[in-house]
Amino acid sequence: MGSCAALNEASVGQVSFFADHRQESALESTMASVVVVDEATEAKLSGVRFARLVRDNPAAGFAIALDALHPESEEPAGVHPSAVLEDGSVVHESASIGPFVYVGPKARVGARSRVMAGAYVGPGAVIGEDCVMGPRAVVMERCVLGNRVRLQPAAVIGSDGFGYVLDKLEDGTTFHRKVPQVGIVRIEDDVEIGAGACIDRATTHETIVGSGSKIDNLVQVGHNSVIGPLSILCGQVGLAGSTKLGRGVVMGGQSGAAGHLAVGDGAKAAAQAGITEDVPAGETVSGMPAISRVKWLRAVLVFKDLPALLKRVRRIEKKLGEG
Amino acid sequence: MGSCAALNEASVGQVSFFADHRQESALESTMASVVVVDEATEAKLSGVRFARLVRDNPAAGFAIALDALHPESEEPAGVHPSAVLEDGSVVHESASIGPFVYVGPKARVGARSRVMAGAYVGPGAVIGEDCVMGPRAVVMERCVLGNRVRLQPAAVIGSDGFGYVLDKLEDGTTFHRKVPQVGIVRIEDDVEIGAGACIDRATTHETIVGSGSKIDNLVQVGHNSVIGPLSILCGQVGLAGSTKLGRGVVMGGQSGAAGHLAVGDGAKAAAQAGITEDVPAGETVSGMPAISRVKWLRAVLVFKDLPALLKRVRRIEKKLGEG
Amino acid sequence: MGSCAALNEASVGQVSFFADHRQESALESTMASVVVVDEATEAKLSGVRFARLVRDNPAAGFAIALDALHPESEEPAGVHPSAVLEDGSVVHESASIGPFVYVGPKARVGARSRVMAGAYVGPGAVIGEDCVMGPRAVVMERCVLGNRVRLQPAAVIGSDGFGYVLDKLEDGTTFHRKVPQVGIVRIEDDVEIGAGACIDRATTHETIVGSGSKIDNLVQVGHNSVIGPLSILCGQVGLAGSTKLGRGVVMGGQSGAAGHLAVGDGAKAAAQAGITEDVPAGETVSGMPAISRVKWLRAVLVFKDLPALLKRVRRIEKKLGEG
Numbered sequence: 001m002g003s004c005a006a007l008n009e010a011s012v013g014q015v016s017f018f019a020d021h022r023q024e025s026a027l028e029s030t031m032a033s034v035v036v037v038d039e040a041t042e043a044k045l046s047g048v049r050f051a052r053l054v055r056d057n058p059a060a061g062f063a064i065a066l067d068a069l070h071p072e073s074e075e076p077a078g079v080h081p082s083a084v085l086e087d088g089s090v091v092h093e094s095a096s097i098g099p100f101v102y103v104g105p106k107a108r109v110g111a112r113s114r115v116m117a118g119a120y121v122g123p124g125a126v127i128g129e130d131c132v133m134g135p136r137a138v139v140m141e142r143c144v145l146g147n148r149v150r151l152q153p154a155a156v157i158g159s160d161g162f163g164y165v166l167d168k169l170e171d172g173t174t175f176h177r178k179v180p181q182v183g184i185v186r187i188e189d190d191v192e193i194g195a196g197a198c199i200d201r202a203t204t205h206e207t208i209v210g211s212g213s214k215i216d217n218l219v220q221v222g223h224n225s226v227i228g229p230l231s232i233l234c235g236q237v238g239l240a241g242s243t244k245l246g247r248g249v250v251m252g253g254q255s256g257a258a259g260h261l262a263v264g265d266g267a268k269a270a271a272q273a274g275i276t277e278d279v280p281a282g283e284t285v286s287g288m289p290a291i292s293r294v295k296w297l298r299a300v301l302v303f304k305d306l307p308a309l310l311k312r313v314r315r316i317e318k319k320l321g322e323g
Numbered sequence: 324m325g326s327c328a329a330l331n332e333a334s335v336g337q338v339s340f341f342a343d344h345r346q347e348s349a350l351e352s353t354m355a356s357v358v359v360v361d362e363a364t365e366a367k368l369s370g371v372r373f374a375r376l377v378r379d380n381p382a383a384g385f386a387i388a389l390d391a392l393h394p395e396s397e398e399p400a401g402v403h404p405s406a407v408l409e410d411g412s413v414v415h416e417s418a419s420i421g422p423f424v425y426v427g428p429k430a431r432v433g434a435r436s437r438v439m440a441g442a443y444v445g446p447g448a449v450i451g452e453d454c455v456m457g458p459r460a461v462v463m464e465r466c467v468l469g470n471r472v473r474l475q476p477a478a479v480i481g482s483d484g485f486g487y488v489l490d491k492l493e494d495g496t497t498f499h500r501k502v503p504q505v506g507i508v509r510i511e512d513d514v515e516i517g518a519g520a521c522i523d524r525a526t527t528h529e530t531i532v533g534s535g536s537k538i539d540n541l542v543q544v545g546h547n548s549v550i551g552p553l554s555i556l557c558g559q560v561g562l563a564g565s566t567k568l569g570r571g572v573v574m575g576g577q578s579g580a581a582g583h584l585a586v587g588d589g590a591k592a593a594a595q596a597g598i599t600e601d602v603p604a605g606e607t608v609s610g611m612p613a614i615s616r617v618k619w620l621r622a623v624l625v626f627k628d629l630p631a632l633l634k635r636v637r638r639i640e641k642k643l644g645e646g
Numbered sequence: 647m648g649s650c651a652a653l654n655e656a657s658v659g660q661v662s663f664f665a666d667h668r669q670e671s672a673l674e675s676t677m678a679s680v681v682v683v684d685e686a687t688e689a690k691l692s693g694v695r696f697a698r699l700v701r702d703n704p705a706a707g708f709a710i711a712l713d714a715l716h717p718e719s720e721e722p723a724g725v726h727p728s729a730v731l732e733d734g735s736v737v738h739e740s741a742s743i744g745p746f747v748y749v750g751p752k753a754r755v756g757a758r759s760r761v762m763a764g765a766y767v768g769p770g771a772v773i774g775e776d777c778v779m780g781p782r783a784v785v786m787e788r789c790v791l792g793n794r795v796r797l798q799p800a801a802v803i804g805s806d807g808f809g810y811v812l813d814k815l816e817d818g819t820t821f822h823r824k825v826p827q828v829g830i831v832r833i834e835d836d837v838e839i840g841a842g843a844c845i846d847r848a849t850t851h852e853t854i855v856g857s858g859s860k861i862d863n864l865v866q867v868g869h870n871s872v873i874g875p876l877s878i879l880c881g882q883v884g885l886a887g888s889t890k891l892g893r894g895v896v897m898g899g900q901s902g903a904a905g906h907l908a909v910g911d912g913a914k915a916a917a918q919a920g921i922t923e924d925v926p927a928g929e930t931v932s933g934m935p936a937i938s939r940v941k942w943l944r945a946v947l948v949f950k951d952l953p954a955l956l957k958r959v960r961r962i963e964k965k966l967g968e969g
Contacts, residue, residue, distance in 0.1 A: 006526070006527055059502070062488075063503065064500075082405070100745075117425040120799075159799055162863070176876065177710075196864070198842050204652060217479075217523065218521060218543050218864060235485065235543040235563070238882045253543075256899055258917060271611075272918075298953045303626065307622060313632060316639055326828075326850075380814075383813040393828040396787065405730060457805070459782055475802075477782070477784060541884075555822070558868065577884050595918075611934075626949065629945045630947075
């Protein structure tokens with residue numbers, strides 16, 4: 001019956017929520033029949049048309065309502081007749097394997113996991129329980145997904161790391177010799193990976209995405225990188241090889257990190273920041289090269305008016321008989 | 324028979340065009356047999372080897388010639404025997420459904436649309452008339468394409484928006500709770516979406532790409548964004564959630580916009596610009612944070628010589644007995 | 647038997663290598679049984695537990711050991727029964743064609759090439775010898791891969807270039823007319839293309855990736871671009887149309903080049919650089935707009951302290967009775 005919508009888009013019979021005080025006028029005029037609010041808001045409301053659900057964290061309450069009122073389409077357990085399951089692969093009887101799915105030799109798919117049309121599970125790869133692999137998602141050879149991992153469409157886990165060594169042929173000609181990438185990617189529990197995002201396998205060991213981390217669309221994670229738990233990588237972020245992110249790191253859209261460096265727990269990079277050296281825990285950085293955000297904001301203010309500053313210096317020089 | 328080529332690459336029997344006055348020497352030496360020119364050029368030409376087609380807009384004339392002389396390979400109407408069409412899906416008899424295509428329950432594919440090998444049309448999705456879905460393109464559940472929409476290979480329409488709420492388990496552990504993304508993407512008529520580009524579905528309502536807009540490869544459009552008609556998003560552009568672009572907006576390659584802001588009609592962002600606040604209609608912006616392009620160009624000139632400016636200030640200070 | 651690992655991750659029985667003098671303590675404590683070293687290191691070693699393999703270029707030696715000790719999983723020659731080979735396609739008897747692969751009319755796949763599950767070889771496309779197309783990789787109509795070319799999963803070769811001409815309908819309405827992209831992409835020998843990377847076909851001629859060049863994940867190469875041999879494009883690089891890169895060019899992660907310009911042999915662009923004009927051979931550039939890296943590094947140092955510089959100018963002005 002009921003369904004969910006934002007305050008300004010809701011119609012009668014729908015559930016909404018109020019968590020951002022810039023939306024006060026939307027709250028007053030909403031057509032929603034139920035609104036999730038916090039206690040402070042509830043106390044101030046009077047004479048409103050809608051029922052209230054009180055919760056400390058109204059946005060979380062709304063997420064729960066969305067889950068309840070918009071259940072995901074269920075796919076029946078079982079293997080579509082067009083799917084190819086190689087010898088020695090093990091698919092749990094409660095899992096759902098869609099059309100044109102490939103499951104390689106010795107690969108495993110756990111209980112209640114849903115592998116959607118055209119997804120690829122490479123030889124020896126492991127998909128845990130309650131996972132979702134969207135259409136055309138790829139998990140390459142021997143890579144491992146924990147439980148409740150969700151891959152959006154066309155995500156790629158375990159592509160080769162970008163590793164080459166400049167070498168010479170006997171005649172002296174130089175070439176880029178490929179360093180075989182024989183490690184894996186390990187995705188821990190409760191991770192989500194966005195559409196088209198690519199996580200490269202390690203050269204010899206493991207590229208790791210820590211439990212509960214969320215990675216947005218078209219993000220690139222280089223080989224041997226280790227992302228701590230509960231981190232957030234927004235759209236189009238790029239991590240070069242051997243980047244270490246701590247716990248709860250947030251990287252804004254299109255930001256990047258040069259490889260072989262560490263970003264401490266809880267650090268944040270603003271959109272388009274370019275991290276070129278270690279970032280201490282808790283620090284927020286901006287700019288390229290990334291520096292403390294506070295410092296960057298001040299520098300940028302002056303940058304915008306550099307022509308005026310230049311003129312002032314010229315005027316002074318003139319006054320002093322210089323230039 | 325005839326075919327098309329650039330002035331400097333054309334050989335006898337080919338059609339070319341002249342629209343850029345930097346190519347005057349190529350026009351003089353071209354081997355093309357036919358050149359599309361504008362009236363002003365035609366008036367100046369004498370003694371040339373090639374036939375002329377006069378048109379106000381020679382580049383457009385060339386595009387029409389390309390269309391006529393290089394017709395797209397026709398795929399026969401009908402459904403490839405390997406495709407899977409779920410119960411309740413409706414495919415027009417003039418449509419072409421390639422090998423390994425999946426069409427979900429209640430999905431619709433309109434007249435003359437061409438769904439190429441391995442493409443995915445999710446449950447309840449609607450593909451209009453005269454559309455092309457390239458190989459491995461994905462349209463997720465309930466998303467809607469208008470008419471004459473063209474998806475390049477591996478484009479993803481309707482991946483989940485990147486929405487999480489910080490929440491707590493009963494034991495106090497924090498985690499990112501997924502906000503179910505139950506809205507859709509609506510692509511209006513005459514839109515083209517590039518290879519690997521990702522357009523996220525709205526949380527509860529619609530992410531919209533306006534009619535006639537063109538989106539290049541690997542562009543990321545966040546949930547709830549609304550792109551006006553006739554806009555151009557170049558390669559690797561990123562829009563965070565709830566970005567509103569007006570009519571005829573142009574975003575240069577690798578530029579981005581923070582979410583919850585508006586870019587006015589006809590505004591332009593230069594390559595790599597980072598838009599962090601509303602942009603007025605008609606404005607052109609550059610830099611990160613993006614500012615007026617004129618202002619940015621002047622500031623950048625001074626930036627390059629900052630060390631010299633610093634030295635001048637030091638010299639003044641010395642003269643004044645400071646520093 | 648033996649396998650390979652980094653010095654600090656190796657266990658008894660494994661092969662490692664030493665090429666970076668910051669890893670001297672790892673060399674002393676490694677558990678590896680064999681370490682590839684150069685002659686200078688060998689001369690200094692005494693009393694160590696491990697056997698040494700001496701080679702001028704230890705990293706290259708390690709790559710060879712990786713190849714020998716971790717052979718790629720062999721797929722048997724032959725065509726999977728689920729694959730679709732159109733009339734007139736030619737697949738060498740030693741090639742391997744995986745499940746759900748499409749090979750279009752008149753397409754060719756050369757000796758020992760391996761086309762993995764769900765890959766797409768368009769009409770008339772040519773895949774040379776000893777190539778690997780990863781799962782879901784796409785080579786569009788008439789595009790050509792040389793020998794020993796490797797496409798990572800979901801790479802797209804030959805998507806349409808982003809070409810439109812502003813045109814008018816008879817009623818005066820403007821629209822973006824698509825310029826048909828009828829050229830091809832030519833990938834020369836020994837090239838590797840990363841996961842999700844997109845190489846657009848030329849408008850009428852050829853987009854070229856030169857022999858031995860390596861392109862990382864999610865890179866975008868615009869139509870009509872020509873990349874010289876032995877170049878390196880790191881993750882998320884973007885080249886607009888008609889960019890010419892010379893021989894041995896290196897572009898750092900997330901850097902970009904505006905179109906219709908040339909980057910000379912051996913030039914380098916740092917991460918996130920934005921190239922807006924020609925770059926001379928051998929030059930290294932940084933920043934947006936990209937300038938000489940040396941100059942940029944100096945300017946950035948002053949940028950960080952712009953507020954202090956502004957204060958110094960204000961103090962001078964006060965002293966001079968201005969401002």
